[in-house]
Amino acid sequence: MKNIKKVVLTGIREVGKTTIINALLNKNLDIIEKVSPTKGCNRTLISTGDRSFSIWDFGGVLKYRLRFLQQHFRFFSSLDELIYLFDIQNESLLFESFNYFKNIIRILDIFYNHDIRYYILLHKADPEIINSFKIRKNEKIILTSIDRFAIPFNFKIFKTSIYYFNNHFLDNQFYKDEKLGIGCLIKELFTPKANSENKFFN
Numbered sequence: 001m002k003n004i005k006k007v008v009l010t011g012i013r014e015v016g017k018t019t020i021i022n023a024l025l026n027k028n029l030d031i032i033e034k035v036s037p038t039k040g041c042n043r044t045l046i047s048t049g050d051r052s053f054s055i056w057d058f059g060g061v062l063k064y065r066l067r068f069l070q071q072h073f074r075f076f077s078s079l080d081e082l083i084y085l086f087d088i089q090n091e092s093l094l095f096e097s098f099n100y101f102k103n104i105i106r107i108l109d110i111f112y113n114h115d116i117r118y119y120i121l122l123h124k125a126d127p128e129i130i131n132s133f134k135i136r137k138n139e140k141i142i143l144t145s146i147d148r149f150a151i152p153f154n155f156k157i158f159k160t161s162i163y164y165f166n167n168h169f170l171d172n173q174f175y176k177d178e179k180l181g182i183g184c185l186i187k188e189l190f191t192p193k194a195n196s197e198n199k200f201f202n
């Protein structure tokens, strides 16, 4: 039987979770499709060779977020990778986003403190604004909040955008290297090319 890894993509509403999954599935993004807010949680299976990933796309609307936290045993158990998205463009939602992040981390720390890979995406860092004052400022706000909160886990953090999407990696190393997970794949496909020098990490 295949070893299926469970990956959760989460964050508050409209941060771009479903769009990333659609890009991974369609393998190209000529146009960014309009997506509706995710209702509840959608699961997608991505298989490569002997490996399969069950990707859980958590709806970011408040009523679903409350359900995931209250019924965490249904949603967070047996987790292999957690990918948390912030919308780095939307300053007004950073506080709400960080609160949700803290709640998830607390639950994982208390109930599921095992071998999970953690990633934070500072998403919507689009090419034309990635170096702007606003993006740098929001990045600082998020990183400072994370530092203050003293997360008990080791996170990989990177700035991503759908506009960097590049599928050159899909059919190559990722499928051959059994150590690489979905967080690593997202980094490869959705960050500026210059970043991809430090390609492989765990």
Ligand SMILES: Nc1nc2c(ncn2[C@@H]2O[C@H](COP(=O)(O)OP(=O)(O)OP(=O)(O)O)[C@@H](O)[C@H]2O)c(=O)[nH]1
Binding pocket: 011, 012, 013, 014, 015, 016, 017, 018, 019, 020, 032, 033, 034, 035, 036, 037, 038, 039, 058, 059, 060, 061, 123, 124, 125, 126, 160, 161, 162, 163
């Ligand atoms: N500028 C910009 N917009 C993006 C990016 N990624 C996604 N979006 C847009 O953000 C909006 C929300 O995207 P979704 O993928 O539906 O967000 P979501 O996190 O799944 O939202 P919920 O299902 O409500 O939790 C859409 O209009 C996307 O086109 C990005 O990298 N940059």
Ligand SMILES: [Mg+2]
Binding pocket: 017, 018, 019, 036, 037, 038, 057, 058, 059, 060
């Ligand atoms: Mg969605």
